[in-house]
Amino acid sequence: MKISRRNFLKLSGLAALTGTLAAKLGCAPEEPTPTDPDDPTPVIDDPEELRVQYADTVIQICSFCGVGCGVLCYVENGEIIATEGDPDHPISEGTLCSKGSALFNQYYIYENGEATMNPQRMTKVLYRAPRATDWEEIDWDTAISEIARKTKDVRDEYFIETNDNGEVANRCEALAWVGSAMCNNEENYLYRKFVAAMGIVNNDHCARL
Numbered sequence: 001m002k003i004s005r006r007n008f009l010k011l012s013g014l015a016a017l018t019g020t021l022a023a024k025l026g027c028a029p030e031e032p033t034p035t036d037p038d039d040p041t042p043v044i045d046d047p048e049e050l051r052v053q054y055a056d057t058v059i060q061i062c063s064f065c066g067v068g069c070g071v072l073c074y075v076e077n078g079e080i081i082a083t084e085g086d087p088d089h090p091i092s093e094g095t096l097c098s099k100g101s102a103l104f105n106q107y108y109i110y111e112n113g114e115a116t117m118n119p120q121r122m123t124k125v126l127y128r129a130p131r132a133t134d135w136e137e138i139d140w141d142t143a144i145s146e147i148a149r150k151t152k153d154v155r156d157e158y159f160i161e162t163n164d165n166g167e168v169a170n171r172c173e174a175l176a177w178v179g180s181a182m183c184n185n186e187e188n189y190l191y192r193k194f195v196a197a198m199g200i201v202n203n204d205h206c207a208r209l
């Protein structure tokens with residue numbers, strides 16, 4: 001029988017359900033006891049499971065496109081040590097395309113077979129002043145206040161209440177807004193309402209959400 005990845009995940013779910021039922025009926029093999037962090041002897045024989053056994057699981061959305069597949073990120077000591085498809089996600093059901101499967105590589109680069117944190121990944125806000133050649137680090141509060149102030153100033157200066165025919169326009173053509181594939185449906189709804197309330201007509205997104 002040919003088994004697709006999706007079918008495999010469904011069958012895995014069925015197997016887990018059957019195992020639970022068997023355990024309830026008292027005929028399943030004993031569950032392994034969790035490994036003691038101070039005991040070097042592993043009781044989990046699946047290398048992947050062993051790798052993430054002490055990691056926190058953070059549920060995320062793939063950042064690459066608007067399909068918005070669910071991703072489980074395993075975090076240990078503040079670093080992502082593995083990612084995989086989220087089997088509970090209603091859209092992707094544990095599957096990821098080749099880009100999503102390679103999501104881990106946003107955080108790491110490989111040199112001589114060793115994975116090291118990608119030094120080009122930005123984790124702080126960088127600001128380059130007009131005509132300056134260098135970037136400087138600023139905090140989030142300063143950045144958000146600055147963006148809000150400039151957005152309001154531009155909107156006030158260029159807001160068009162009526163067009164050349166004297167008809168009501170209420171729009172601002174001097175601002176543009178680009179959405180994010182990281183937003184869910186509800187966030188995109190609010191974002192679209194906000195953009196419309198601002199009168200911004202240049203509104204786009206890589207996945208047209």
Ligand code: SF4
Nearest residue numbers: 062064065069097100
């Ligand atoms: S890039 Fe692939 S895994 Fe990521 S959201 Fe799009 S389809 Fe899903």
